[in-house]
Amino acid sequence: MGVQFLRKASVWTFKLLHECWSDGQPAELSQRLSGVFQDVLQDTAVKSTDSYRAFAASGFHPVSAGIPWLPAGSLVGIPPNFDSTVEDKKGIVDHVVVINGKEVDWESNEGVALKEALTFSPEAQKFAIAREVVYLQNGSPLAMAVVAPVCLAGTCLCGVGIKIALGLSTGPTVFRGICNLTVAAAGLIFYYVCYDAVTYYLDCKADRNAATVSKDYARGGVEFYDKILSRNRILRALMGKEGMKMYAPSGNLFPRYWFRIKYTPYTYRRDLIVNILRELQA
Template identity: 35%
Template sequence: MTTKKILNWFISEKGQHASYILAGTIATLTPAAYFVSHTIFLEQYKKFKTLYSKGFSVPVPEELLKRFDETLELLKVPSIRRTDCRPFMTSGFDICSAGSGYSRFGIIVGLPNNFMYNDVDSLDKPRIKVNLESVNWELPASNQLLESLIFSENAQKYAIARELRYRESVKPLIDVFLTTTALLMTYGLSRLLNTKFNLYVKHRIVRLGMYGLVSLLSFGNYFLCKDAIEHYYEEAIDEELKKTSPIFVEGGKEYYSNIIKRNIALRELMGKEGRNLYSPSGNVNYLFRQKHIPLVDRKGFFETDSSQKTNISNPS
């Protein structure tokens, strides 16, 4: 009975006014939450993602600091802006980043722990877990996993450059705009249909059906736009890095080769969950969407570039 009263209150004049305020609040807080987390609270995000050992944050080794600075050199980042790009050690085996090139708070790039190792023998095997369990290192897939965790300097520089260029682009801001637009569109269209067809006097199931269809339309359009723009910027950034330096060409090819190798190994080691997450070719499986360009295609993008350079240098 209480639930029915609440639902009936929402279609009253006061309820509609409250819904209007709630929709406006959500649409305002969504971009605000993004900007705050990537600006004022950037250091808090860094602390959350930082790699710790015995209660202390792991400092970035001198070799990685030098590699990071060399990447900034390759990208021709002005000296005055280099202090705005700061590396830190992050947990896990994936590089990450936060912040924005449009903010005075700058950009932070999380370097994974395995970037510190130069060969398989130097990896700390006991600390590597799959599904929170120790790995059977006698399996072929386990050795493949180990090999995939070692990245050369070129591969690391490509990964760092990719994150920096992404944070310097307007893509994160577009995502916020798309999210806000989808929320406002859902509320605005629902209110318009309710008013135009006087659905407030119809049975509740009619309104719920309309809300479902409007939400499907709004967020379906949101996901289509978001994924298309993500693909565009991924391709644009790779294209830019490919033209910037041969180091990024070789690095990109190796980086994606290793990620693919890692996913294939995890597909076997993780059992059913691994088969759900990764395809036999090493791409990430998505149920309906294609959130990113397939890894095999991104690897092939750099391989094509390399073969073209080979043909130019060897015209015979």
């Protein structure tokens, strides 16, 4: 009972962190987006649709959390700009976006370009939601959670083994301390490398699975990442120095931190789906 309560609490905490609010109340997901979400569940062959719940999320692209086959289920957050269409931009212009303390003027050149980058076709919307659904289907949150304890256990075992091999188990405290610090540092680096590698693998797997649902989903995936790159380039210009620190000229998030690659490059993910689309059209 206690474990189940903690699982439900963690999922609903995620919802509180990402929930979109309007007029002091949590925003409700529109009927159209609820229908799109159900279509995606059907297209991705979800066995138990009751395990997936959608809500209106803040931000510019979908988010997700939870493990579908556990009692708490999973949540998929869909942002308000997904309620916009080429003909009607209400899902975007009805919301205030503040950058560097200044509200975005949707009628300015930058505002018009940003509005265009935040407007997705139905195919792109379905792909973006589908990649979150298949990410959850694959048990990706569980895989990410396992990385830390596995690396910690491996580091501890290696530390014990090295001290036994070098005869430091009963040796001077100073040497044992140096050995422990060295092993801990190596274990931390190993954890970062493993975490980034698992993130990269799971991101690409979710993109691949969502894109292979159909040609329309693959086309939507190409559009989705094209527009994310366009949006990031616009934000880079609007945010000034902060934007140049956060976004590369290509529109990727700056992924490299010393030996780490914290984010799977959007350009790579787009190219992956372009290749999948070519195969589906062949």
